[in-house]
Amino acid sequence: MQENKKENREKIRSLINEGNNHLTGGQYRAAVICYDNALELDENNSQIWDNRGVALSRARRYHDAIESFEIALELEPDNIKAWSNMGVALGALKRFEEAMNCFDHALELDPENDDAWNNKGTAFFNLKNYPEALNCYDKALKFNPNNAQAWAGKGSVKRFMGDYIAAVKCLEKFIELSVGDDSAQVEEAWAMILELKILIKQNSKDE
Helix, strand or coil: CCCHHHHHHHHHHHHHHHHHHHHHHHHHHHHHHHHHHHHCCCCCCCHHHHHHHHHHHHCCHHHHHHHHHHHHHHHHCCCCCHHHHHHHHHHHHHCCCHHHHHHHHHHCCCCCCHHHHHHHHHHHHHHCHHHHHHHHHHHHHHHHHHHHHHHHHHHHHHCCCCCHHHHHHCCCHHHHHHCCCCHHHHHHHHHHHHHHHHHHHHHHHCC
């Protein structure tokens, strides 16, 4: 009996690791299959439900993702990651007020959680509330100066607020922290920097 439990735990751990590898590699459907197989062995594991939600969210299956996060939170109401991840999925559906509530829950549990501050900043950014977005990104960077996404977000805010020089510095920091990442977001940051440098040059000529 004890041996079976040990085997089950090892199998669950192996499936979670396999799912996480698929998730990192962008193979979201394969990741969900692994998490589903793990849940057949342990349906009350909040971490697996949360990971499953992340995979579904990245596959843009936001409604299914939210269902997974809700189950994760029923099982573990203090699951900070699940609160923050559910907020991201709600934000993708433009349900920004609900998303904000999720980030606030996460921050009540951990006021220094840089990912939650970053995600809250993104929600404010999408609502075009740039001063509040900037405040959130600054909080994220206070608690984790190496949060690349917060630098990217801050750069976008500074751009919209007309502070082009600061925007370039933030975006350059984002790229520096994203070394080895050839994602579309990095390419977008490079393009934005080129555009901003042209604007800075034009502004200096006008003065």
